[in-house]
Amino acid sequence: MSPVAGAETPTAEATPESRSARHGIIAMYGLESFGTGAFTSVQIVFFTQVLDRSPEQTSTALSTASLVALAFILPFGRFADRFDRRLLLGLMNAAVALFLLGYVLPPSAIAFFVTTALVVLLQRLIGPIRAAVIAELFPVNRVALRAATYVAHNIGFSLGSLFAAGALLLVDGEGVFRTLLLINVATFAACVLIVLRLPSTRREPVEPGQRRGWAALKDRPFVVATIANTFGSLHDAALFVGLPLWLLHRTNGPGWGIPAIIALNCVLVVALQVRLSRGTDTVRDANRRHWHGTLVMAIGCALLVFTGGRLNPLSWTLLTAAVVLLTISEITQSAGAWGLSFNLADERRMSEYQSLFGFGLNVQEVIGPILVTALVLAVPHGLGWLVLAAIVLLPVGVATRLLHRWAPVEGTA
Helix, strand or coil: CCCCCCCECCCCCCCHHHHHHHHHHHHHHHHHHHHHHHHHCCHHHHHHHHCCCCHHHHHHHHHHHHHHHHHHHHHHHHHHCCCCHHHHHHHHHHHHHHHHHHHHCCCCHHHHHHHHHHHHHHHHHHHHHHHHHHHHHCCCCHHHHHHHHHHHHHHHHHHHHHHHHHHHHHCCCCHHHHHHHHHHHHHHHHHHHHHHCCCCCCECCCCHHHCCCCHHHHCHHHHHHHHHHHHHCCHHHHHHHHHHHHHHHCECCCCCHHHHHHHHHHHHHHHHHHHHCCCCCCHHHHHHHHHHHHHHHHHHHHHHHHHCECCCHHHHHHHHHHHHHHHHHHHHHHHHHHHHHHHCCCHHHHHHHHHHHHHHHHHHHHHHHHHHHHHHHHCHHHCHHHHHHHHHHHHHHHHHHHHHHHCCCCCCC
16 A cells, blocks of 8 residues: 655755756646647547548547557556656657557558557557656655646647637638648657656666566555546546536537536636645545545536426526536546545556556546436436436445545555
8 A cells, every 4th residue: 555665766846957847747738638639629520521431430440449548558557667757758659649640641441440549549558657757756746736737738628629620610621630630740749859858767666576466456545546536537427428418408408508518617627726636645635535526526416407408597507506516526536536546656666556547547438428328318307417426426435435444644655
């Protein structure tokens, strides 16, 4: 459960070099998300209309790539701990930029499937390695920096999506899609330059005789925290999948309500994420924040039960309150999850531990939309929202009790 003392040489986080590194990491998240937002907002149209892939081929390629990523994320995490994580992160960003260029090659079904699999796989693998780099460079203010990168990601992705929408309005033809793709390539290439400017740190490697086995999978507190986060992060599917479907199919809400939900979510995250992420530097505090975020999600789901049918001023108020609560849940649950993922991890195996945590998030991203869609649309009278709340509350509640019991009194992992 406890990180190995002395496994990492802390960096001085108040130095100009550390401030430069902090700004560089935040810029890396913002740049990458801008390019990704610009391209992913149009990628389905690009795949079907420019590359002439059928909707079935497109969905199959994306689903298969996600499953491939699930299979590789844990072994890759173990592999990454044997190398310089900073250098590895730079190589991965360069590889994504290179593989994205596969979409401009002469189109073929095989090339499309291979390119999609490689791009999605690397994008999923980058997340845990970035978290491990943050943990290595910033042993004290990890959660605060992670919160700042989350804000940068939201801003970048939103601006990228808006840029893509404006480009499509002003320019017609296939060229605009290829330009947006090349912008995504350029942002990943810029991330390589940023990563190479980050400072190096010294850390104690895992002893050769201790490299065998899956340390993270044998770490009960960390596995419990990972499972809790898998269920707790269902707020994502509830907000961005379930709520739009509910608005369109179970109410008379207007189509503009969906982008309004996304805009409100983005504004709240930017305004509150850093502030509400404070106070999650110990296992007990992070565990408590994670549970509070889950409770807020359950309350938001309960409000949505009363918003079905024809919307009136009261139901509009409840709907807006639910969006706010689900966003607060996203902010607080994520902050608690980051605190748990950093404080419960073995410093020498940070990539392996973060990959296990990322595995849980990837499972949620695959299964969550399917589960939420079934509950919202199939369960009558809006009771699917209550079922969703129960599905989240029960495992997270059990995990919270276990982690509170296992955590040291002084609150250190």
